[in-house]
Amino acid sequence: MKKIGLLGGTFDPPHLGHLLVAEEVYHALDLDEVWFIPSNDPPHKDSTDTNTEDRLEMTRMAVQTNHHFDVNTIEIERSGTSFTFDTVSSLVNTYQDTEFYFIMGGDMVEYLPKWHRIEELLELVSFVGVQRKGFELECEYPIIKVEIPMFEVSSTLIRNRVQGGGSTRYLLPERVETYIKERGLYGKR
Ligand SMILES: Nc1ncnc2c1ncn2[C@@H]1O[C@H](COP(=O)(O)OP(=O)(O)OP(=O)(O)O)[C@@H](O)[C@H]1O
Numbered sequence: 001m002k003k004i005g006l007l008g009g010t011f012d013p014p015h016l017g018h019l020l021v022a023e024e025v026y027h028a029l030d031l032d033e034v035w036f037i038p039s040n041d042p043p044h045k046d047s048t049d050t051n052t053e054d055r056l057e058m059t060r061m062a063v064q065t066n067h068h069f070d071v072n073t074i075e076i077e078r079s080g081t082s083f084t085f086d087t088v089s090s091l092v093n094t095y096q097d098t099e100f101y102f103i104m105g106g107d108m109v110e111y112l113p114k115w116h117r118i119e120e121l122l123e124l125v126s127f128v129g130v131q132r133k134g135f136e137l138e139c140e141y142p143i144i145k146v147e148i149p150m151f152e153v154s155s156t157l158i159r160n161r162v163q164g165g166g167s168t169r170y171l172l173p174e175r176v177e178t179y180i181k182e183r184g185l186y187g188k189r
């Protein structure tokens with residue numbers, strides 16, 4: 001049986017917090033790989049700042065130097081609203097000798113009871129929660145809790161920094177930082 005971690009996200013942009021979470025859970029649960037899954041249309045956000053191609057390209061750049069990380073484009077290819085139930089159902093059908101672990105930060109754990117077809121989703125995947133400042137890892141559903149060194153960077157912080165001309169050094173993979181500058185994403189710098 002292979003053990004694959006899934007880190008779904010908007011990745012607008014992907015930052016070092018995402019990479020840290022994936023790496024920590026990879027080691028803690030002895031996973032074979034972690035797949036980053038950029039959402040097409042995130043279920044609980046109004047819209048994304050950046051077009052899908054840029055988010056995908058930045059996510060590819062972010063994971064490039066880690067051989068046990070990969071990007072999976074299933075949600076972008078499916079188009080429409082990116083419900084995790086649809087994604088996991090499809091992956092479970094395609095990869096039959098694999099156990100999937102869906103990784104998420106504390107902000108997502110709180111919201112889990114409201115997820116689309118959550119009861120059925122729980123039958124297909126194990127949920128893994130990591131701490132995030134300001135959020136409890138308490139949930140009515142079984143969650144595997146993994147302790148990680150907390151690093152409270154968010155895509156929102158990055159977007160605000162870029163917009164305001166602040167530093168994003170040591171918050172982003174360097175290639176992603178350069179890409180944002182070159183493409184003029186998230187406002188002026
Ligand atoms: N610094 C972090 N520590 C722990 N988990 C994180 C961190 N940043 C993101 N995550 C988790 O990674 C997943 C994808 O997050 P997402 O792409 O929405 O990034 P974000 O930084 O939360 O974005 P935004 O600020 O735009 O809401 C979510 O489960 C989220 O909780």
Ligand SMILES: O=C(O)c1ccc[n+]([C@@H]2O[C@H](COP(=O)([O-])O)[C@@H](O)[C@H]2O)c1
Pocket residue numbers: 007008009010011037039042043044045082083084085104108111114115116
């Ligand atoms: O399926 C749902 O109902 C659902 C509701 C909220 C979030 N998710 C997923 O959780 C992951 C993290 O969400 P986000 O928006 O913080 O990037 C991402 O893969 C979303 O598709 C899924």
